[in-house]
Amino acid sequence: MKNTITHLTDGITVIDAHYADQGIACIYIVVQASKVMLIETGTSYSVAYVLAALDELKLTPDDVDYVIPTHIHLDHAAGAGHLLDLCLQAQLVIHPRGATHMINPEKLEAGTMAVYGEEKYRKLYGALKPIEEQRVIIAEDEFELDFNGRQLRFLDTPGHALHHFCIYDLLSHGIFTGDTFGVAYKQLASSNSEFIFASTTPVHFDPDALLESIDKIISLQPKYIYLTHFGMIKPTKKIVSQLIQSIKAFVAIAKEEKYSIQGRVKRIEKKLMLYLLEQYHKTQGHASLAEAKKLLQMDCHLNAQGLDIWLKRLAKKREA
Ligand SMILES: [Zn+2]
Numbered sequence: 001m002k003n004t005i006t007h008l009t010d011g012i013t014v015i016d017a018h019y020a021d022q023g024i025a026c027i028y029i030v031v032q033a034s035k036v037m038l039i040e041t042g043t044s045y046s047v048a049y050v051l052a053a054l055d056e057l058k059l060t061p062d063d064v065d066y067v068i069p070t071h072i073h074l075d076h077a078a079g080a081g082h083l084l085d086l087c088l089q090a091q092l093v094i095h096p097r098g099a100t101h102m103i104n105p106e107k108l109e110a111g112t113m114a115v116y117g118e119e120k121y122r123k124l125y126g127a128l129k130p131i132e133e134q135r136v137i138i139a140e141d142e143f144e145l146d147f148n149g150r151q152l153r154f155l156d157t158p159g160h161a162l163h164h165f166c167i168y169d170l171l172s173h174g175i176f177t178g179d180t181f182g183v184a185y186k187q188l189a190s191s192n193s194e195f196i197f198a199s200t201t202p203v204h205f206d207p208d209a210l211l212e213s214i215d216k217i218i219s220l221q222p223k224y225i226y227l228t229h230f231g232m233i234k235p236t237k238k239i240v241s242q243l244i245q246s247i248k249a250f251v252a253i254a255k256e257e258k259y260s261i262q263g264r265v266k267r268i269e270k271k272l273m274l275y276l277l278e279q280y281h282k283t284q285g286h287a288s289l290a291e292a293k294k295l296l297q298m299d300c301h302l303n304a305q306g307l308d309i310w311l312k313r314l315a316k317k318r319e320a
Pocket residue numbers: 071073160161179201
């Protein structure tokens with residue numbers, strides 16, 4: 001099994017979760033005094049890669065103390081139940097709004113299956129496994145975890161999802177941001193910067209909350225941002241402004257379609273792609289425009305769905 005472990009900083013390594021393709025989603029393995037914390041779990045298919053990585057690091061599943069998905073979207077959390085079955089000492093740390101779905105995953109599974117259809121769902125995620133309630137730690141905003149002398153602070157960060165927290169690692173002065181700080185695939189980076197954009201996937205996207213959460217992250221002046229899609233970046237001014245710009249652009253695109261519901265998702269998707277390719281073209285990234293287009297397809301599709309749901313929510317609010 002091909003498994004590339006990349007050592008980052010302060011005992012943090014990153015591996016590919018092999019979700020959908022390579023270079024799409026990652027899992028962080030944090031080692032502190034020979035104990036392990038996994039941040040993100042990938043899917044049930046990612047478990048084999050985690051085990052191989054632990055082996056390569058001369059660690060075993062019994063060394064895992066914590067399994068921590070940043071939120072319960074399935075590219076982040078579908079492997080959790082499987083990992084807890086194998087890592088017998090481990091506990092799950094989860095956002096208060098995510099806990100029930102990890103303990104009783106039937107609704108989460110059915111909901112995701114409704115979006116993808118069963119065949120695609122199985123291919124992408126496998127199956128979910130329930131987690132025993134006594135192994136679940138709920139992390140409210142400002143929750144502090146002492147991981148073998150390493151301090152972690154959990155920050156409630158709605159905007160991408162209501163069940164999303166970010167994890168501030170005081171030792172490396174870095175923050176694990178899940179999807180809150182957007183997506184920056186390494187394939188699209190240029191020699192001097194990343195190409196970053198927001199994730200507005202269904203069903204909780206809320207631009208104001210997302211901007212506030214990004215502000216919360218930046219106000220801590222982190223040295224590093226650990227993205228799930230994909231890897232470690234430095235939150236330079238340029239990166240932050242590119243990310244915020246993308247939220248504003250996505251919202252503007254969605255609002256153009258506010259009153260025309262028929263075929264809306266498709267039109268938003270097309271416009272998102274045009275916007276991203278135009279931005280990408282300016283950054284002179286390593287990949288060709290055709291490669292970028294292929295890579296961005298899934299994001300544009302899901303982001304369009306999320307924006308459509310947000311518009312529907314706005315319309316309901318206006319009616320109320
Ligand atoms: Zn997500």
